Amino acid sequence: MNVLETINKRRAYRSLDKTPISDEIISDLVESARLSASCFNNQPWRYVFVYDSKVLSKMHEALSSGNEWAKRASMIIAVCSKKEDDCLIKDREYYLFDTGMATALLILRATELGLVAHPIAGYSPKKTREILDIPDEMNVITLVIVGKHADKIHPELSAKQIDAEKERPRRKAIKEFVYLNKWKEN
Numbered sequence: 001m002n003v004l005e006t007i008n009k010r011r012a013y014r015s016l017d018k019t020p021i022s023d024e025i026i027s028d029l030v031e032s033a034r035l036s037a038s039c040f041n042n043q044p045w046r047y048v049f050v051y052d053s054k055v056l057s058k059m060h061e062a063l064s065s066g067n068e069w070a071k072r073a074s075m076i077i078a079v080c081s082k083k084e085d086d087c088l089i090k091d092r093e094y095y096l097f098d099t100g101m102a103t104a105l106l107i108l109r110a111t112e113l114g115l116v117a118h119p120i121a122g123y124s125p126k127k128t129r130e131i132l133d134i135p136d137e138m139n140v141i142t143l144v145i146v147g148k149h150a151d152k153i154h155p156e157l158s159a160k161q162i163d164a165e166k167e168r169p170r171r172k173a174i175k176e177f178v179y180l181n182k183w184k185e186n
């Protein structure tokens, strides 16, 4: 087992080259998400794997400015769910948590397969629904942009995006988000 190596290797790279997407790759990613834990085993996640070149091109219309780099995707995975499909315990809604966990496993497996799998929030859920025929009641939570990490930095990247390509963006200090035994701000 070497989960740690994959966790360290995973990066939200934006300089992507095209890579073939086979049925085997899709099945492999699906299986990793499928095995994730969920409240009451509700499995609220739904995925649309988009790899047909015509549909992929159509999906360019759904990307926000700043995510031009995602037009080089070999595959885009639309991650969907709705709150009614998972535990609702008083004011606690578990669908986002469970779908996020399943998607994290999928992203780690993609990393292990040598792919970049980069989740984005910068897209139009409405356009995504229209293009992919996703029912209105579904929440389109994220798009995962899949490709191969390019050797060179592509010109559409901003200065900040180029920096992030070279070095992992800074993380909070551990004391800013971890408390031991009791919540205690320093």
Ligand SMILES: Cc1cc2nc3c(=O)[nH]c(=O)nc-3n(C[C@H](O)[C@H](O)[C@H](O)COP(=O)(O)O)c2cc1C
Pocket (backbone or CB within 6 Å): 010, 011, 012, 013, 014, 066, 067, 119, 120, 121, 122, 123, 142, 164, 168, 169
């Ligand atoms: C929910 C979510 C939304 C994100 N949205 C975008 C986005 O719209 N565009 C983008 O370039 N990166 C996006 N990112 C990537 C983050 O910027 C990136 O994960 C973060 O800077 C840390 O870098 P690292 O993942 O390489 O460690 C998003 C990541 C997550 C988890």
